[in-house]
Amino acid sequence: MKILVTVKRVIDPYVKVRVRADGAGVETEGVKMAMNPFCENALEEALRWREKGEASEVVALSAGGAQCAETLRAALAVGADRAIFVKTESPPEPLAAAKIIAAVARRENPGIVWMGKQAIDGDFNQTGQMTAALLGWGQALFLSAAKLEGGAVLAESEVDSGIQTVRVKTPCILTADLRLNEPRYATLPNIMKAKKKPLEEMSAADLGVDDSPRLTVLATAEPPPRAAGKRVENAAELVRLLREEAKVLS
Amino acid sequence: MDFALSEEQRLIAETVRAFVEKELYPLEDETEKTGTVAPETAAEIREKCKAAGFYAANLPAEVGGGGLDCLELTLLERELGRASMALTVHFARPSGILMACNGEQREKYLLPAVRGEKLDALAMSEPGAGSDVRGMRCAARKAGGDWILNGSKHFISHADIADFVIVFAASGEKQTARGIQKEITSFLADRDAPGFSVLPGYQSVSHRGYNNCVLAFDDCRLPQSQVLGEVGEGFALANEWLFATRLTVAAMCVGRARRALDLALEYAARREQFGKTIGKFQGVSFKLADMLTETDAADMLTLSAAWRAQKGLPANREIASAKLFASENLARVADNALQIFGGMGLMRDLPLERIWRDARVERIWEGTSEIQRHIISREMLRPLESR
Numbered sequence: 001m002k003i004l005v006t007v008k009r010v011i012d013p014y015v016k017v018r019v020r021a022d023g024a025g026v027e028t029e030g031v032k033m034a035m036n037p038f039c040e041n042a043l044e045e046a047l048r049w050r051e052k053g054e055a056s057e058v059v060a061l062s063a064g065g066a067q068c069a070e071t072l073r074a075a076l077a078v079g080a081d082r083a084i085f086v087k088t089e090s091p092p093e094p095l096a097a098a099k100i101i102a103a104v105a106r107r108e109n110p111g112i113v114w115m116g117k118q119a120i121d122g123d124f125n126q127t128g129q130m131t132a133a134l135l136g137w138g139q140a141l142f143l144s145a146a147k148l149e150g151g152a153v154l155a156e157s158e159v160d161s162g163i164q165t166v167r168v169k170t171p172c173i174l175t176a177d178l179r180l181n182e183p184r185y186a187t188l189p190n191i192m193k194a195k196k197k198p199l200e201e202m203s204a205a206d207l208g209v210d211d212s213p214r215l216t217v218l219a220t221a222e223p224p225p226r227a228a229g230k231r232v233e234n235a236a237e238l239v240r241l242l243r244e245e246a247k248v249l250s
Numbered sequence: 251m252d253f254a255l256s257e258e259q260r261l262i263a264e265t266v267r268a269f270v271e272k273e274l275y276p277l278e279d280e281t282e283k284t285g286t287v288a289p290e291t292a293a294e295i296r297e298k299c300k301a302a303g304f305y306a307a308n309l310p311a312e313v314g315g316g317g318l319d320c321l322e323l324t325l326l327e328r329e330l331g332r333a334s335m336a337l338t339v340h341f342a343r344p345s346g347i348l349m350a351c352n353g354e355q356r357e358k359y360l361l362p363a364v365r366g367e368k369l370d371a372l373a374m375s376e377p378g379a380g381s382d383v384r385g386m387r388c389a390a391r392k393a394g395g396d397w398i399l400n401g402s403k404h405f406i407s408h409a410d411i412a413d414f415v416i417v418f419a420a421s422g423e424k425q426t427a428r429g430i431q432k433e434i435t436s437f438l439a440d441r442d443a444p445g446f447s448v449l450p451g452y453q454s455v456s457h458r459g460y461n462n463c464v465l466a467f468d469d470c471r472l473p474q475s476q477v478l479g480e481v482g483e484g485f486a487l488a489n490e491w492l493f494a495t496r497l498t499v500a501a502m503c504v505g506r507a508r509r510a511l512d513l514a515l516e517y518a519a520r521r522e523q524f525g526k527t528i529g530k531f532q533g534v535s536f537k538l539a540d541m542l543t544e545t546d547a548a549d550m551l552t553l554s555a556a557w558r559a560q561k562g563l564p565a566n567r568e569i570a571s572a573k574l575f576a577s578e579n580l581a582r583v584a585d586n587a588l589q590i591f592g593g594m595g596l597m598r599d600l601p602l603e604r605i606w607r608d609a610r611v612e613r614i615w616e617g618t619s620e621i622q623r624h625i626i627s628r629e630m631l632r633p634l635e636s637r
Contacts, residue, residue: 070260077261186265188303188316195257 001111001170003046003055005080006101007062008036009071010121019220026121026220035071038116040078040183041176045146046114047079048181054148057081059108063092063100063211069199076194077186083199084108088211094122096204096211098130103207105135110171112153117142117175128175138168144179255325262322265302266329269341273298274333281336281459282604292411295340296366306364308343308494313356314364320494320560324501324552331502332509334604336459339408343498344370347416347436347491350479359414359438371412373403373465374488381621383418383485384432388467390419395474397421397437399445399467405615409448409463415439417465418484434484438476445470456611458604493566496573497559499616500552503576503609507545507583510605514538514587534590541583548576567629574622577612584609 011017011026012034018027035043049055060075062068063086072083086100105113118125132139140146144163145156148170157164158177168174186194204211232238243249255263273295281287299305308323309315318326323343330338344363348370351360362368379385388401399419409415421435439446451462479487515538518529528534555572558565584606588595595602613619 073257074261074264077265185269185298185302186261187301188262188265188307188318190303191258191261191265192317194261 001055002057002059002108003049004059004061004101004105004108004110004113005039005043005046005075006097006113006115006127007039007043007060007071007075008116008119008121009033009062009064009068010036010119013037013120019222023220024217033067033071035074036116036119036121037178038118038120038176040116041178041180042114042116042174043075043078043080044181044183045174045176046112047184049148055111059084059110061086061101061104063088063097063204065091069201072199073194074186076197076199077191078184079187079190080197082197085199085201086207087201087203090211090213092204092211093213093215094124094126095130095214096209097127098134099209100204100207100211101127101131102134103209105131105171107207112170113137113173115173115175117177128173132173135171135173138172139174140166140168140172141175142177143174144177146174146180259322259325262318263325263329266304266326266341267332269298269302269304270329270333270338274337274341277337278334278601278604281334282598285458287336287340287459292340295337296342299341300366305342305366306344308346309349309364313349313360320497321553321556323494324497324556327498327501328505328549328552331505334459335457335608339411339460342366342369345372345416345491346494347372347478347487349491350487351438354475355438355478362413368413369408369411371406371409371415371463372492373406373409373415373417375403375405376401377404381618384434386418386420386432386434388417388419390421390435390437390472392421393471397435397472397474397477399437399439399470399472401467403465403467404451404462406448406451406463406465408460409465410450410461412448413441415441415446415448415465416478417467418488419467421482421484424482433482434488435481436478436484436487437472438478439467439470439472443470443472454611456608458607493569494559496569496616496622497552497556499612500548500555500569500572500576503580503612504545504549504552506605506608507541507548507576507580510580510584510587510602511538511541511545513600513602514541514590518590528590537586537590541586544579545583548572548579551575567626570617570622570625573617574619574626577609578619580609580612 011028012032015032020027046055046058050058058080060072060080060083062072069085072085076083084104092100101113113131115128128141129139140153140155140157142158143155144158147154152167152169153172153174154167155174157166232241239249277291304316307316307318307326311317330341348360348363363370374383376386376388378387388403390397390399403417416436417439418434418436420432422433423430424433441448445468447466449464449466451464454462518534518538519527521528552572555565555568558568588602588606591602594600597603
């Protein structure tokens with residue numbers, strides 16, 4: 001079984017994000033970029049499954065500007081077998097990304113598409129779900145554990161009320177949460193091999209996907225600065241304020 | 251001319267930096283507080299380093315090392331330099347001089363060092379022989395088929411945790427054009443060799459937890475098989491393999507200066523006094539500008555020296571310039587960063603205090619700034635003196 005893993009290039013999670021002067025988004029020029037942390041979990045899981053002999057090949061996929069190839073090389077250095085880079089004019093929105101992933105999945109026929117549950121830049125949390133819908137495949141999302149069982153995946157999904165255990169038949173879409181595993185570092189031997197591993201490049205048009213933006217960003221603003229806290233005398237006072245002032249309790 | 255890093259170089263630097271930030275930074279406080287790294291913590295760092303395939307990255311792939319070239323290694327050292335040396339020593343780079351091991355020595359020392367089963371230390375300095383290495387008094391005399399070592403060494407880094415030591419000793423004298431000179435031979439001494447003891451060293455201001463030791467040789471008998479390289483060729487061996495240690499210091503100084511600069515920059519952008527962030531005051535912002543400019547210069551000097559060494563071009567002078575400038579720049583950057591932090595910079599609660607202390611030794615070890623200036627000026631003047 002082949003696993004397709006999507007890896008998105010995002011601003012490094014440890015970098016302080018700045019709003020662009022024109023308000024059209026956040027500044028990415030000269031800013032340190034990294035692989036989306038949730039995608040790292042997805043990649044790690046795929047590699048573990050390959051090491052256990054449950055998967056035969058791990059293919060990394062990224063879509064976006066030319067520098068996404070760097071993120072794919074990083075994925076190869078961590079251990080992916082080969083990479084597919086889909087070049088787009090602008091960073092793909094969730095629907096465009098889902099169409100690209102679905103198109104690549106139709107070509108590659110993976111048993112599983114492992115994805116991050118969301119990317120830390122847009123925080124849309126839509127791409128996995130849309131991809132599943134476009135392909136007509138099952139989906140298991142926000143996973144903190146997953147294993148193959150016969151022709152299905154038994155997965156533990158993090159939901160508001162706790163952990164939901166689901167079984168989903170392959171082929172399917174799985175999305176990773178941070179608690180799924182601890183991603184490994186790139187290994188030196190793989191770094192040295194990364195350049196020799198195949199990295200196939202194509203455009204969204206090659207896949208027959210219209211990646212033109214459908215969303216218009218009206219404004220981007222910094223979150224309001226945090227107001228000073230308030231000291232309360234006792235728990236009863238706290239509950240009263242939460243109810244009457246903050247209105248978070250009813 | 252192309253200043254871009256290759257894909258491999260970029261990934262090596264990024265991976266080592268990620269390792270340092272994620273695995274080593276969180277351990278620094280404890281290391282500074284206790285002045286030691288617990289053996290199980292050290293073992294854990296070594297295991298993680300091995301898992302990432304970076305253990306002994308400096309040694310050739312033929313012996314199981316990572317096979318990095320001089321530039322790749324310099325980038326690795328640069329990123330390692332950000333963290334405390336008491337911790338980075340376990341991201342081990344065994345001494346390159348071990349490549350001179352032959353026959354059974356390979357099985358006994360070189361290969362276990364590459365596999366992470368044994369840790370090596372290198373013993374050159376003596377109380378009476380610092381920059382003047384040839385002044386060493388630790389002596390080896392032939393007794394039958396064996397050698398008897400007597401004397402002492404000091405400032406021997408991490409000998410307290412080493413399984414064996416590569417020790418240099420005067421093994422005789424020879425007549426040269428410049429008069430009588432000591433012949434130096436290097437030996438492999440196991441930690442438990444009879445007559446050899448590792449004693450606690452001094453309390454250094456720099457690199458807490460990365461201990462220096464005193465070594466005592468008291469009629470320490472070593473068989474001929476413990477001679478590393480040829481008898482009397484210890485210096486040639488050191489010159490062949492150890493020139494890179496100056497490059498290591500230069501690279502580590504660049505990494506540490508970047509960290510100090512990052513801390514200062516972050517603080518200058520956040521700390522408010524007189525109604526604005528202190529970075530808006532020219533007294534602070536011009537400091538930041540100089541710190542970045544000079545650290546970039548140190549980085550470029552270091553990488554270009556490494557590039558020359560890798561190409562097999564003469565690099566002695568360039569490495570000396572890199573070591574000199576990078577170590578002196580680190581001192582300036584650490585001091586300025588501390589000044590930007592004001593009183594808080596002096597407190598042990600922040601990493602800057604450590605970086606400032608650690609910076610001091612870099613202008614002294616692996617050849618003082620004065621020795622580097624001597625090397626540089628000697629090369630400048632030499633071609634003119636013959637006229």
